[in-house]
Amino acid sequence: MNSKNNIHIEDSVEAAARAAADFWVECASAAILTRGAFHVAFSGGSTPKHLHRYLLMDEYRQRIDWSCVHVYFGDERMVARDHPDSNYRMLRETLLDHVDIPEAHIYPIVDDDLLISDQSPKSIQAIARNYAQTLDEVLPHDSDGRIRFDLVMLGMGADGHTASLFPGTSILNEDKRTVAEVYVEKLQAWRVSLTFPVLEQAYQRLLLVCGENKADVLAKVFTNLDKGDYPVKRFADMSDTSWFLDQAAASKLGES
Numbered sequence: 001m002n003s004k005n006n007i008h009i010e011d012s013v014e015a016a017a018r019a020a021a022d023f024w025v026e027c028a029s030a031a032i033l034t035r036g037a038f039h040v041a042f043s044g045g046s047t048p049k050h051l052h053r054y055l056l057m058d059e060y061r062q063r064i065d066w067s068c069v070h071v072y073f074g075d076e077r078m079v080a081r082d083h084p085d086s087n088y089r090m091l092r093e094t095l096l097d098h099v100d101i102p103e104a105h106i107y108p109i110v111d112d113d114l115l116i117s118d119q120s121p122k123s124i125q126a127i128a129r130n131y132a133q134t135l136d137e138v139l140p141h142d143s144d145g146r147i148r149f150d151l152v153m154l155g156m157g158a159d160g161h162t163a164s165l166f167p168g169t170s171i172l173n174e175d176k177r178t179v180a181e182v183y184v185e186k187l188q189a190w191r192v193s194l195t196f197p198v199l200e201q202a203y204q205r206l207l208l209v210c211g212e213n214k215a216d217v218l219a220k221v222f223t224n225l226d227k228g229d230y231p232v233k234r235f236a237d238m239s240d241t242s243w244f245l246d247q248a249a250a251s252k253l254g255e256s
């Protein structure tokens, strides 16, 4: 670990989620002030629910002009939008249904349940292609013509995956497409995910990682000794990247 890592270690999941919510509101306010809008890609999984709960509290909620917020997804499971495993459903239930973000500003990856009905590679590729096109149409482009999120929110799995960038999968080497499909053997399931290039060119990255089961890999992510394949490691030394950890997840940092 070195001074460049922007790591915030908090006593509990709640404290880490609150610190991440503070950072989220800062990013949103700055983007709305300087660029007139806040384009944010949300993470899936369960940990973000804690952060969403804070964003709904008056002390956070009242500091955001939600009409300027544009919502995207870092990755998605190839299930219907009302399926219990859907990241879209999770975000809808834990945030979107409780704040005034215009429906036109919400961009689900699976925008037509029919598309996923046959789970064929062709259909999944079409979903990835459609989402890449949507991002290209609605996201601001910088002077180099690159699309840029104001903030991408990410988590980490106990294997070191982030978004749906899983160890040993082809999507890790994707250097042209902004969105790609990936078949995750160990899940026996397709996923669609933002790729490293678009995650790296965002103005800011927020990683919220909590739980003892993440401690082993997190310690390896922040050490150069372990050459293991932990996709999240790409963000370990990246500037404009803020990590929010609870004590349990951080319990082995500096051991290795």
Ligand code: 6PG
Pocket: 043, 044, 045, 046, 047, 048, 074, 075, 076, 077, 087, 154, 155, 156, 157, 161, 162, 163, 164
């Ligand atoms: C997903 C996420 C994934 C998640 C990690 C951590 O769709 O599952 O994008 O990358 O962030 O799996 O998940 P937990 O927060 O549930 O531990």
